[in-house]
Amino acid sequence: MAKAGSSVPSAVVQRVARLREEIDAHNYRYYVLDTPSIPDAEYDRLFRELSRLEQDYPQLVTAESPTQRVGAVPLTAFEPVRHIVPMLSLDNAFSEEDVAAFDRRVRDRLNVDEEIEYSAEPKLDGVAVSIRYVNGLLTEGATRGDGFTGEDITQNLRTLAAVPLRLRGADLPEVIEARGEVYLSKEAFRALNQHALNSGTKEFVNPRNAAAGSLRQLDPKVTAARRLQVFFYGIGELRGWRMPGRHSEMLHALSQWGLRVNRLCEVVRGVGGCMAYYRRIAGLRSDLPFEIDGVVYKVDSLSRQEELGSVSRSPRWAIAHKFPAEEELTTVAAVDFQVGRTGAVTPVARLDPVFVGGVTISNATLHNMDEVARKDIRVGDTVVVRRAGDVIPEIVRVLPERRPADTRPVQLPPTCPVCGSEIRRAAGRAVSRCMGGLYCPAQRKQALKHFASRQALNIEGLGDRLVEQLVDRGLVQSPADLYQLTTADLAGLERMGEKSAAKLTKAIADSKNTTLARFLFGLGIPEVGEATARSLAEHFGDLATLQNTSPERLQDVPDIGPVVAAEIHAFFRQEHNREILRKLRRAGINYPRPQATVARSVGKSLTGKTFVITGKLENMTREQAKEHILERGGTVADAVSQKTSYLVCGLKPGSKRIKAEKHGVTVLDEDQFFHLLKATEDT
Numbered sequence: 001m002a003k004a005g006s007s008v009p010s011a012v013v014q015r016v017a018r019l020r021e022e023i024d025a026h027n028y029r030y031y032v033l034d035t036p037s038i039p040d041a042e043y044d045r046l047f048r049e050l051s052r053l054e055q056d057y058p059q060l061v062t063a064e065s066p067t068q069r070v071g072a073v074p075l076t077a078f079e080p081v082r083h084i085v086p087m088l089s090l091d092n093a094f095s096e097e098d099v100a101a102f103d104r105r106v107r108d109r110l111n112v113d114e115e116i117e118y119s120a121e122p123k124l125d126g127v128a129v130s131i132r133y134v135n136g137l138l139t140e141g142a143t144r145g146d147g148f149t150g151e152d153i154t155q156n157l158r159t160l161a162a163v164p165l166r167l168r169g170a171d172l173p174e175v176i177e178a179r180g181e182v183y184l185s186k187e188a189f190r191a192l193n194q195h196a197l198n199s200g201t202k203e204f205v206n207p208r209n210a211a212a213g214s215l216r217q218l219d220p221k222v223t224a225a226r227r228l229q230v231f232f233y234g235i236g237e238l239r240g241w242r243m244p245g246r247h248s249e250m251l252h253a254l255s256q257w258g259l260r261v262n263r264l265c266e267v268v269r270g271v272g273g274c275m276a277y278y279r280r281i282a283g284l285r286s287d288l289p290f291e292i293d294g295v296v297y298k299v300d301s302l303s304r305q306e307e308l309g310s311v312s313r314s315p316r317w318a319i320a321h322k323f324p325a326e327e328e329l330t331t332v333a334a335v336d337f338q339v340g341r342t343g344a345v346t347p348v349a350r351l352d353p354v355f356v357g358g359v360t361i362s363n364a365t366l367h368n369m370d371e372v373a374r375k376d377i378r379v380g381d382t383v384v385v386r387r388a389g390d391v392i393p394e395i396v397r398v399l400p401e402r403r404p405a406d407t408r409p410v411q412l413p414p415t416c417p418v419c420g421s422e423i424r425r426a427a428g429r430a431v432s433r434c435m436g437g438l439y440c441p442a443q444r445k446q447a448l449k450h451f452a453s454r455q456a457l458n459i460e461g462l463g464d465r466l467v468e469q470l471v472d473r474g475l476v477q478s479p480a481d482l483y484q485l486t487t488a489d490l491a492g493l494e495r496m497g498e499k500s501a502a503k504l505t506k507a508i509a510d511s512k513n514t515t516l517a518r519f520l521f522g523l524g525i526p527e528v529g530e531a532t533a534r535s536l537a538e539h540f541g542d543l544a545t546l547q548n549t550s551p552e553r554l555q556d557v558p559d560i561g562p563v564v565a566a567e568i569h570a571f572f573r574q575e576h577n578r579e580i581l582r583k584l585r586r587a588g589i590n591y592p593r594p595q596a597t598v599a600r601s602v603g604k605s606l607t608g609k610t611f612v613i614t615g616k617l618e619n620m621t622r623e624q625a626k627e628h629i630l631e632r633g634g635t636v637a638d639a640v641s642q643k644t645s646y647l648v649c650g651l652k653p654g655s656k657r658i659k660a661e662k663h664g665v666t667v668l669d670e671d672q673f674f675h676l677l678k679a680t681e682d683t
């Protein structure tokens with residue numbers, strides 16, 4: 001029974017120490033060496049005995065006891081942790097040529113001719129973490145964050161059975177920050193999602209998201225239940241220990257201290273050795289218990305690593321060689337037809353869910369009927385699906401030898417599946433359209449979402465769910481009806497309080513003051529994107545003139561050809577569109593004539609330049625920044641790529657800045673951007 005207050009018999013003290021040593025040793029054999037030495041039942045018996053003794057003698061409990069992995073109370077937030085040695089990220093290679101180019105850069109910089117020795121390791125699809133040990137005891141664990149500052153997830157990392165609370169051995173550093181990748185095994189991921197399915201909660205899209213979500217739990221008990229794993233691959237801060245000469249020796253030291261290192265790590269020579277390793281691991285990939293998305297090559301000599309250094313946020317001495325798109329087999333359960341904003345009727349394959357390219361997919365767009373016919377995709381077919389990186393999944397081909405006997409080619413329905421209107425396909429065009437226009441609820445919903453979107457009338461708070469309700473309840477038929485809605489109408493909708501309804505009414509009213517370009521774009525005229533809407537606004541200056549222009553004259557506008565001109569003309573010829581425009585005008589939509597808004601004229605000197613805007617700008621909104629760029633002939637993209645000319649960087653820029661630096665993209669702060677704009681104004 002409990003003997004908390006009394007002194008502890010020395011036999012108990014010794015037994016507790018012995019049990020901890022034994023349990024730690026079994027954990028080491030199980031997690032690090034992969035050679036379990038006792039049956040699970042025996043391990044459980046030791047663990048229960050230790051727990052019982054600690055319960056009886058709580059004065060013996062220490063933070064490093066194997067029983068103390070879970071126990072902390074839930075947090076309310078994660079604290080920031082500054083990485084003394086930044087956590088870098090890796091450059092990618094996608095082909096043998098890329099690997100050869102990397103190897104050449106390494107040899108050129110080192111000025112050596114002979115083959116380089118590389119430490120080759122599988123690249124886990126997980127979450128990078130850093131775990132700090134002081135005098136062998138775990139003191140702090142953090143996420144990578146932006147590389148300089150992460151989040152303190154110590155409580156959660158302590159719950160991972162493969163993370164030692166105390167390092168093994170005698171030759172320990174005073175301080176060591178071990179860097180590694182936390183992941184979920186394929187099996188644990190499957191079980192987690194099965195559990196989510198059974199309990200009606202949301203499934204995770206892939207093991208990496210599941211691992212990241214599990215690590216960011218405020219309650220460590222939730223993390224503990226997720227069966228997370230870890231592999232260590234490097235060292236950040238290090239004090240009181242001499243680094244060996246080679247990366248591979250450092251990995252060996254990590255595993256000696258009880259830090260789990262992937263057993264597939266190997267030293268290889270030159271590009272040939274790297275490629276042989278790559279092929280071997282690719283061959284093992286589907287049989288491995290964890291997801292990998294490539295392999296990593298690192299110059300094995302640490303003095304050479306030091307000589308090579310880092311560029312921006314990635315080391316010059318390492319590269320991740322990514323696997324190509326993954327392909328899987330699945331079956332087509334059905335082909336449905338979706339109706340888009342402009343009435344385009346798109347066939348969509350419903351698939352038996354399949355895990356491919358890192359996510360579970362159950363739908364694939366078939367684009368149009370030509371594509372369906374070309375690939376001859378039928379319901380019941382076994383198909384190869386492919387998902388490359390973040391690209392939309394696609395059906396690559398059908399396996400005809402697996403086709404069931406009774407399949408028939410997919411037919412375009414004669415009428416719209418949503419509103420029953422006729423579906424027509426214009427001669428020579430691949431798309432088929434529902435002729436219902438705004439009579440069709442599907443088109444109406446999409447049109448309203450588009451009209452309210454940030455780039456169009458920018459009605460804050462009018463999200464997709466609200467639009468669905470407004471249309472389903474018959475409150476709104478066209479964009480013009482939005483301006484007739486009262487606060488009382490809106491307050492009657494699901495999840496709408498009096499206050500939000502009043503806020504939305506105001507946002508709708510405010511949206512009446514707009515620009516002609518935004519208004520034209522918001523109308524959703526087929527083929528008229530933001531840039532074309534802007535050109536039209538600049539050319540015509542008002543709607544009345546544009547509405548009554550012939551297709552020939554429309555082609556006087558830069559970049560407008562016969563197809564776009566015909567679409568614009570047809571849009572304005574439709575009586576129901578003209579009626580909506582009249583109503584919108586009566587509702588009070590107004591815009592200054594474009595010439596009048598531009599107090600100064602600007603040249604098109606940013607033509608051909610692509611900008612990305614990130615972070616919070618202090619002196620203008622992102623939308624205003626975008627307008628300035630477009631006005632000068634530039635384009636604005638969402639993501640940084642090699643094609644980006646400038647990244648405009650406000651406060652708290654996040655990962656785009658890192659990516660820009662990696663691609664050598666010029667980064668402008670708000671001041672520099674302002675000067676660039678000034679310099680491109682005509683005087």
Ligand code: I6G
Pocket residue numbers: 087088089090121122123124128181233234296315318
């Ligand atoms: O994110 C990473 C995954 C795996 C890495 C890494 C790694 O080695 C197997 N190595 C380094 C040096 C870095 N990130 C920066």
